[in-house]
Amino acid sequence: MEQSRLEQTRLVQRDLVIGNLHIGFPVVQAALSGYSDWPMRMLAREHGASYSLCEVMLDQFLITLREREKTKHHLFNSPEEQPVAGQLMGAEPEQFARGARRLAEAGFSVIDINFGCPVKKVLGRCRGGFHLGQPKIALEIVHRTREAVPVHIPVTVKMRRGIDDSAESKDCFFEIFEGVFAAGVAAVTVHGRTVNQRYQGPSKWGFLAELKRQYPQQTILGSGDLFTAADCWRMQQETGVDGVTVARGAIGNPWIFSQARAYYAGNELPPPPTLHEQRDALRRHWELAEQLYGERTGNLLRKFGVKYAASHPNHMAVRQDFVRVRWREDWFQVLETWYAKDLPGVYPTADIHNVQGSTCAS
Numbered sequence: 001m002e003q004s005r006l007e008q009t010r011l012v013q014r015d016l017v018i019g020n021l022h023i024g025f026p027v028v029q030a031a032l033s034g035y036s037d038w039p040m041r042m043l044a045r046e047h048g049a050s051y052s053l054c055e056v057m058l059d060q061f062l063i064t065l066r067e068r069e070k071t072k073h074h075l076f077n078s079p080e081e082q083p084v085a086g087q088l089m090g091a092e093p094e095q096f097a098r099g100a101r102r103l104a105e106a107g108f109s110v111i112d113i114n115f116g117c118p119v120k121k122v123l124g125r126c127r128g129g130f131h132l133g134q135p136k137i138a139l140e141i142v143h144r145t146r147e148a149v150p151v152h153i154p155v156t157v158k159m160r161r162g163i164d165d166s167a168e169s170k171d172c173f174f175e176i177f178e179g180v181f182a183a184g185v186a187a188v189t190v191h192g193r194t195v196n197q198r199y200q201g202p203s204k205w206g207f208l209a210e211l212k213r214q215y216p217q218q219t220i221l222g223s224g225d226l227f228t229a230a231d232c233w234r235m236q237q238e239t240g241v242d243g244v245t246v247a248r249g250a251i252g253n254p255w256i257f258s259q260a261r262a263y264y265a266g267n268e269l270p271p272p273p274t275l276h277e278q279r280d281a282l283r284r285h286w287e288l289a290e291q292l293y294g295e296r297t298g299n300l301l302r303k304f305g306v307k308y309a310a311s312h313p314n315h316m317a318v319r320q321d322f323v324r325v326r327w328r329e330d331w332f333q334v335l336e337t338w339y340a341k342d343l344p345g346v347y348p349t350a351d352i353h354n355v356q357g358s359t360c361a362s
Contacts, residue, residue, distance in 0.1 A: 016050070016243040018110060018219060019154030019186035021083050025050040026243035027232045027260040029250050030189075030223060031087040031112065031158070038076050039288035040304070043281060044250060045081050048257035052084050053245075056114050058127075059090030059099030073292045075106040085110035085156065089117060091126040093140040097148035104149050111149050113142060115176070116158045116191055118198045129195035133163045135175040139183065146184045154186035158223075161207050164196045177211075187219035189245055209239040221245050228347070229259035229269060252307025253348060254281060272345035278311055279339035286331055298326045305334065310348035312338060 016023040029036060029044040031053035041052040057074060065074065077084050086108035090096045100111045115138060117128030131138040146155050157180050162169035180188060190211060192203030203224025212220055222241035226232050227249035235244050250256055255273050262270050273281070285304060289297045305322030312318045321334045 014242070016219075016221075018051075018083075018156060020152060021109065021154060023051045023083065023243070025261060025264070026236065027257060027264075028052060028221070028243060028245050029257070030245035030247035031056050031085070031114070032247055032251065033117075035251055035303075037073055037289075038078065038081070038292055039285055040251075040254075041081050041084060042078070042288050043254040043285055044257055046284075047254035047281075048261045049246075049250075049254075052081065053110075053112055054084060054086050054108065056087040056089045056117065057099070057103070059088060059092070059095040062088070062099040062102040063095060065102070075103070076292060077107050083109040085112045087112040087114050087158070088145075089114040089122070089127050090141075091130075093137065093144045096141045097144040100145045100155075101148050104153050108153075110154045110156055110186075111145060112189075113145060113155065113157045116160045116189075116195075118160065118193075118195045123195070129160055129163065132159065132172055132176065132195060133169070135172050135179065138176050139179040142180045142183045142185060155184065156187045156189065157185050158189045158191070160191045160193055160195050161204065162194050164194050169194070177215075181215075181218055187221060187242070189221040189223055192222070192224040205235055205239050208235070208241055212240040212242075216240075219243075223247065227256075229256060229263040232256075232260045233263050252304055252310060255311075272311055272347050274342050274345055275312065275339045276342040278308065278345055279335050282308055282331075282335055282339070286328070290328070298328065298330060301325065301331065305331070307348075311345045313343065313346050314338065315346070 016026040027049065029041060029049045029052035033055050036053060036055045044052050086103035086106065088096065088099050088103060088111060090099060103111055114128055115131045119128065122128040123130045131141070142157065149155055159176065162173045177188060190208060192205055192207055193201065208222045219242050221243040222235050222239055223245045226235060226244055226246045232244045232246065235241065246256055259270050286297065286301065289301050293300055302322060302325050305325055306319050309315045309318040309322055318334070318338045321337065325331050325334065
């Protein structure tokens with residue numbers, strides 16, 4: 001069985017290339033609103049992610065954003081994490097282009113256009129997945145963005161497979177999909193759910209497989225239901241997409257990337273991280289976040305601690321202690337209480353991936 005999987009992997013896996021950027025290993029961290037900030041992206045890269053995307057930002061916000069201590073984290077990126085993409089969402093083509101220029105000036109090496117977010121308040125403001133129902137506006141946004149961004153910076157697009165399952169929605173999807181590549185987009189990430197599905201029901205990987213068969217020369221990344229290293233490999237093996245983007249499955253679980261590298265190499269799936277390995281990652285996450293957020297770190301990191309707790313054998317009790325974190329000493333007291341003794345960890349169960357709130361996750 002292992003030999004067969006290794007032989008299949010050699011046929012399926014190839015280095016991911018986006019425009020003029022050689023990404024390499026085809027498992028990357030997706031954009032997650034409220035999560036994929038610099039500390040999370042750095043942890044992902046340190047654990048094997050070859051590429052990551054910043055949490056989505058609004059064009060209007062970027063245009064008016066000023067360099068202040070409390071807002072510096074929005075555009076913060078570092079040489080160690082390159083290449084990293086800035087993801088953009090908005091409604092008006094002209095503002096979109098201005099926002100894209102701001103991301104390029106801030107040092108992001110790819111500009112990613114969000115046509116996939118299914119959150120109601122986003123759709124109500126004609127943003128994100130709303131654009132999948134208006135190809136003309138969507139393509140104008142892409143054209144203006146591509147023209148506004150320096151030619152050496154790739155522009156990519158994130159989509160879902162349509163607003164819904166109607167024939168009209170399917171036609172809109174393909175009009176946009178073909179049009180963005182004609183406009184010079186380097187790659188498209190496609191989530192296998194519709195906008196109306198949000199995160200309910202399975203992601204249709206069969207749609208991704210048919211899309212890649214129909215457009216073999218285009219760079220297509222797949223998204224949806226990627227919670228383990230085996231999921232990542234299986235999506236590529238079943239669909240033939242050029243890469244996969246891990247979203248909710250990476251929150252509090254940077255080990256998914258090193259596990260994927262081992263699995264893609266034909267090795268057995270590594271065991272879950274031990275409690276000391278988890279403790280080291282939790283310390284590192286705090287240290288990175290403190291550099292960026294200072295005294296606000298505790299309030300901003302609680303939601304990550306809750307997700308990290310899923311890898312602990314006593315995850316419910318650990319989760320409750322992370323919920324109460326306010327200050328540095330609270331965070332490190334949780335580590336002293338629950339991670340001092342090195343024990344085997346556990347793989348997170350599927351139900352912990354139901355992220356509450358607006359994630360705009362792939």
